[in-house]
Amino acid sequence: MKSNTCTRALQRKNVILGIESSCDESAAAIYDSERGLLAHALHSQVALHADYGGVVPELASRDHIRKLMPLIEQVSAEAGAPQLTGIAYTRGPGLVGALLVGASVAAGLGMSRGLPVLGVHHMEGHLLSPLLEKRAPAFPFVALLVSGGHTLLVQVEGVGRYRMLGESLDDAVGEAFDKCAKMLALGYPGGPALAALAQAGRRDAYDFPRPMLKRPGLDFSFSGLKTAVMLAVKGAPDTRQAHADIAASFEQAVVDTLVAKCARALKQTGLGRLVVAGGVGANRHLRAALTQCGARDGFELYFPQSQFCTDNAAMIALVGSLRADEMRTGIAPADAVARWPLDTLEVPQAVGV
Structure with a gap:
């Protein structure tokens, strides 16, 4: 689904892998700035935490370790193994241990594949998730x-x-x-x-x-x-x-x-x-x-569609695409923050909206 919501087009085509691990859902997605969302997958930890009546942070982190790479491989295959231009992951806010898993995976993949990496604000992903829709605001x-x-x-x-x-x-x-x-x-x-x-x-x-x-x-x-x-x-x-x-x-x-x-x-x-x-x-x-x-x-x-209301990687990949010029080249740090005020975000120069 391609969105035409930006008042100025991105300076160049990008294909972004998105990674989400802020709480109790592991997710991966690939977004193409020209073709839209190519693939997305999610694993819910509801069954894992049900006996405890809420999310257990340590268990959540361990499950992200098990699930993220298989999800990334799944969306890559479903998208036709496209040539990625960058990786976006949820930097915060959220559970620090869970966030660090996604950050570490993103940093490792970026280093091994020579791709730039960007930590994305989870709530900005939610705010902009309706831009994934054909009828976008x-x-x-x-x-x-x-x-x-x-x-x-x-x-x-x-x-x-x-x-x-x-x-x-x-x-x-x-x-x-x-x-x-x-x-x-x-x-x-x-x-x-x-x-x-x-x-x-x-x-x-x-x-x-x-x-x-x-x-x-x-x-x-x-x-x-x-x-x-x-x-x-x-x-x-x-x-x-x-x-x-x-x-x-x-x-x-x-x-x-x-x-x-x-x-x-x-x-x-x-x-x-x-x-x-x-x-x-x-x-x-x-x-x-x-x-x-x-x-x-x-x-x-x-x-947004109901599947994009809850935590998902499609919105993270979308924000990564809109902020592609901010991606760091070289060895990216596995950076995560539990708290991150939304109003501290800056305007991406490449989008200019």
Whole structure:
């Protein structure tokens, strides 16, 4: 799928191998600046961590070691063994041990094959993932980035041109989903299980708070909502229907909050395009509510495919392509960082958008 979203073409063709290992998913992809995404593959560690109720960092790192090279060989074969021009890997943010596996693989491959290497910001990958689609958004736009570790509203003027509009002051929305799922004994991963249970519940069964909607601004807070759910679980009968009602009411409160903040952000910026990315962006109820809001308020709405909402290497390869001129030649360091502010990224000179 070829994207035409850049206002100035890249200076030269590039073919980038992308590597993702920031948390509990190992992934590889190959992106061609002229032909688009050639191949991508992903291995989920859900089964590995399920017995522990969450990600165990050491186990995640060891599994990345086992899985990354076979995935890289797989996508290379599926893409027809193209001549690579560079390698992009997730530098951060994420679990440092897991990130270091991907960084080491990228550095080793770069050294052995004489290819330049670039560490990519994981959240920039999510922000730009809709550019993988045939119907891709033009700049500028507002992006809602919702995942297990982040809840952000960002004004995106171009690649590397990001202005933070709002963020969660406590739990990320995906984290709130997972914690509430744990209260309902839904296992791991909790978010998708809670969303599935919510389909059988009444969305008005509980009047949970819509956090910070009565305050000005675009920040979020989900800790109070999480506490309200905990109290509801303690006071409800231990039946599937009662749990479904709690799940549905919680999901509705989250969706109402996100939709209202998105509408506020679009009005505040005067922009007419909204991008929704990150794992929670795959939530069907959120997508339906935002689609309804877009039809009512007259803004354009863009989602990546569900497979590109969760962590993946296609978005990393895409960002590597857009930032190809920043790739380091020679021996690249195996560099990884747990925290990396999104607004510290610079504009890539080759793209000029």
